[in-house]
Amino acid sequence: MRLVFNQRGFMLRRLAALLTFASFASAQASSAPLQYLTGAGARAQPVVWLTWGTLLISVIVICIIGGLLLFGVLRRQAATDPAALLPEKGGLSWLWIGVGLTALALLFSVVWTMQVLAEAQAPRVTIEVTARQWWWQARYLSDDPSRQFTTANEIHIPAGEPVRIRLLGGDVIHSFWVPQLGGKMDAIPGLANETWIEAAHPGVFRGQCTEYCGPQHAHMALEVVADAPGDFAAWWNHQLQAPANGAGAALFTAHCGGCHAVRGTEAAGALGPDLSHLMRRATLASGILPNNRPVLRHWIADPQGFKPGSLMPVPSLSEAELDRITDWLESLE
Numbered sequence: 001m002r003l004v005f006n007q008r009g010f011m012l013r014r015l016a017a018l019l020t021f022a023s024f025a026s027a028q029a030s031s032a033p034l035q036y037l038t039g040a041g042a043r044a045q046p047v048v049w050l051t052w053g054t055l056l057i058s059v060i061v062i063c064i065i066g067g068l069l070l071f072g073v074l075r076r077q078a079a080t081d082p083a084a085l086l087p088e089k090g091g092l093s094w095l096w097i098g099v100g101l102t103a104l105a106l107l108f109s110v111v112w113t114m115q116v117l118a119e120a121q122a123p124r125v126t127i128e129v130t131a132r133q134w135w136w137q138a139r140y141l142s143d144d145p146s147r148q149f150t151t152a153n154e155i156h157i158p159a160g161e162p163v164r165i166r167l168l169g170g171d172v173i174h175s176f177w178v179p180q181l182g183g184k185m186d187a188i189p190g191l192a193n194e195t196w197i198e199a200a201h202p203g204v205f206r207g208q209c210t211e212y213c214g215p216q217h218a219h220m221a222l223e224v225v226a227d228a229p230g231d232f233a234a235w236w237n238h239q240l241q242a243p244a245n246g247a248g249a250a251l252f253t254a255h256c257g258g259c260h261a262v263r264g265t266e267a268a269g270a271l272g273p274d275l276s277h278l279m280r281r282a283t284l285a286s287g288i289l290p291n292n293r294p295v296l297r298h299w300i301a302d303p304q305g306f307k308p309g310s311l312m313p314v315p316s317l318s319e320a321e322l323d324r325i326t327d328w329l330e331s332l333e
Contacts, residue, residue, distance in 0.1 A: 123198075133310070135286040150274045151277070154280075160201075163198065169188045174187040179207075182197040223287060238277065255325070259271040260275050277332055
C-alpha cells in the first residue's frame with residue numbers, strides 16, 4: 001500500500017513540475033522578439049489558439065492513458081485472483097474506452113485545424129517579397145504603376161488590414177516566417193507562393209528565414225512594422241519621393257550603383273537592396289546591425305567582416321571617399 005501512495009505522490013509531483021515549467025516557459029517566451037505563443041493579428045491568433053488547444057488536448061489524452069495505466073497497475077496489485085482481471089465476454093474493455101477517447105480527441109483536433117486553415121481571406125494590399133542570400137526585397141504593388149516601389153528588409157504594413165505576401169525565391173529555397181503574424185511559407189525559385197499576414201495593432205514584429213539557405217542563414221532576419229492606416233499611407237507616399245541628389249550621389253553611383261538603386265539618381269542596380277530612404281530603416285544587413293553612421297560606415301568599408309560570403313564586395317575607397325558616400329547615404333531619409 002505504501003508503494004501505491006508513493007507512486008501517486010511521484011506522479012502528482014511530476015505533474016506539478018510540468019505545469020510550473022509550462023507557465024514559466026510561456027511567460028519567458030511572451031517577451032522574446034521571435035516567438036509563436038502569442039498572436040498579434042487575425043492571421044496568427046487562430047493558429048495560437050490551435051497551438052494551445054492541441055497542447056491541452058495532448059496533455060488530457062496523456063493523463064487519461066496514464067490514469068488508465070495506473071488504474072490497471074493498482075487493480076492488478078490489489079487482485080487476489082488474476083483471472084478476475086480479464087474482461088467479461090461481450091463487455092467493454094478499458095482499453096477500448098481509452099482508444100475511443102483518443103480517437104475523439106484526434107477528430108476534434110483535425111476539425112479545428114481545418115477550420116483555422118479555412119479562415120484565410122483575400123487581402124487588398126499586396127507586397128511581393130523576394131528572398132535572396134541573405135536579405136529580403138519587398139516590392140509594393142499597386143494598380144497604378146507610378147505608385148509602385150521597392151525597399152528591403154523592413155516591411156511596413158497597415159495595422160488592422162490583411163496583407164497578401166507574394167513570395168518569390170531569388171536564388172535558393174528560403175522560408176518566410178513572422179511568427180506573431182502568421183505561419184511559415186517557402187520562397188522557391190521559379191515558383192510564386194502566396195500567404196497573408198495581419199497585425200491587430202501597430203508594432204514591430206520580428207521575422208526570420210527558417211529554411212537553411214547558406215552560411216549566413218541565421219543572419220537573414222527582417223522586421224515587419226505595422227503602422228496605423230494613416231501613418232502607413234503617409235509612409236507609402238514618402239517612399240515614392242526621390243531623395244536629395246547631393247554631392248556624394250555621383251561617387252556612390254560610380255562605386256555602388258551597379259548593385260544598388262536609389263530613386264532619382266543614375267544608380268539603378270538590382271543585385272543589392274534598394275537604398276532609397278535608407279535612414280528610415282532601423283537596421284542594416286538584414287536585421288543584424290543598427291542603422292547609424294558609425295555602423296553604416298564600417299559596413300560599407302568591410303561588409304565581409306560582418307557577413308562573410310555575402311555578395312557585397314569590399315569597395316576600393318579612400319577614407320575621404322568613404323566619408324563622402326556615408327554622408328550622402330545618411331541624408332537619404
